[in-house]
Amino acid sequence: MDKFFIESLSLDLLEEVRVLPGKRYVCRAQHSQKEVFVKFFYGKNAERYFSREKEGLALLANNNFLGPNLIQDGTIEGALLPDDWELYGKAFYIITEKIEGQSLLDLWQEEDSDKNALLQKLVVQLSHYHKSGIMQTDIHFGNFIIVEGQIACLDGDGVKKSKSQLKHLENLALMCAQAGFYCPLSNEEILSAYAIPVQEEQFAKVFHERRRWRVERLLLKVQRNCTAVSVRSKKTDTFYINKKWDSGDLQDFLKAPDQALEDGSAKMLKSGNTCTVYQIEINDEPMVIKRYNPRKGLKGKMDVLRAGRSKTCWSHSFAMRDNFLSTPESVALLIRKEGVKRRDWLVTRMAEGDLLSDYVQDLSMAEKVLSEVQSFFDAMKQGRFSHGDCKATNFIVNPDGKLQIIDLDSSIFHKCGTSFEKAYKKDKARFLRNWPDDIKKFFTEKLVF
Secondary structure, eight states: OOOEEEGGGTEEEEEEEEEETTTEEEEEEEETTEEEEEEEEOSTTHHHHHHHHHHHHHHHHHTTOOOOOEEEEEEEEGGGSOGGGOOOSEEEEEEEEOOOSEEHHHHHHSTTOOHHHHHHHHHHHHHHHHHTTEEESSOOGGGEEEETTEEEEOOSTTEEEOOOHHHHHHHHHHHHHTTGGGOSSOHHHHHHHHOSOOOHHHHHHHHHHHHHHHHHHHHHHTTSSOSSEEEEEETTEEEEEEGGGOOHHHHHHHHSHHHHHHSSOOEEEEOOSSEEEEEEEETTEEEEEEEEOOOOHHHHHHHHHSOOHHHHHHHHHHHHHHTTOOOOOEEEEEEEEETTEEEEEEEEEOOOSEEHHHHOOSHHHHHHHHHHHHHHHHHHHHHTEEOSOOOGGGEEEOTTSOEEEOOOTTOEEOSSHHHHHHHHHHHHHHHHTTSOHHHHHHHHHHOOO
């Protein structure tokens, strides 16, 4: 955004930080020669969200916890704000000081970060909140910042009074679930840092429930209009677009996908009766297109009625990546239903690297990739998901030696432990199949399943 001056607030708006159309605009700004953050609340329930933010900031301050200091609050007419924001009528605003520090989310995503120490520090901070009778209900890493070794909470909206031990336990479990399927601390280590008496079995149960809840919520979220995804329907077509990758070129492709795939610019990677895979450039980026072809007979008719493999692949890639499991990012999905026929086109980023089956040619290369394979199977157990076709050609070894999983068509997030164990056993057997005898023996002996 261009710099915009609000005279009545003596405020220069410098940069959009977060935009929730119809609800909230968060900006970096300058006020009295100091850098600040300003939140505008407008639309339905604006006053309620404004009040919650103020009350949450007051709770942090009154209990001597680090958080943004409130500078000014009040109301402003929407007409005084930038035209492209489309704000009309009265808006509420809060101006807070900028806290200098490092985002916990940014630190977590760094390759060489000490995730054990970070998570342990956050667990200790939550225990302090809970002992003081407050709770941050909007619990995600992006809401925290490290300031001179201490943790500060950036958002007052989710901070509430609470003395419920069960709510506190669910809050702790949900926060630990943000670590994804590679949680660096054991349940015992988490509860030791928490330092509030809790039975380990009880925590394990709640932890699994909260982790499952996060996944289910995200799977539903990316199948409707939300911050990350645009969904629209037109006659026989339904379009799902990852807003991060939306562009004119992508829109043109989705208007006539087969024409783009058959004009000679696309490279066929795999030909099959039910699915054909292509590589094509969109916006000068290599993309993979999976075209799901109509199946014959009753199966084809049933495909029109159910979500389908393409939708599984689309939504599960978001869930995997949200839980720090590497898989190519979903870019767009087109589902076309014409009578009793259905065809789908899934667009994903291109995975760079070698197939695991090509990468592991001898025992030395098997040794090199062992920890990555082990981490994947550990993640399956923590996330309680199965891949469904866990062969070596469905893994890509990136140039940096990291492992990516592809082809999520048959993946399942299991509610039932019994069904997971059965599917996990099949995935394990499928992975070990087709290797040369010496490599198969190596993986069988070295991997802890």
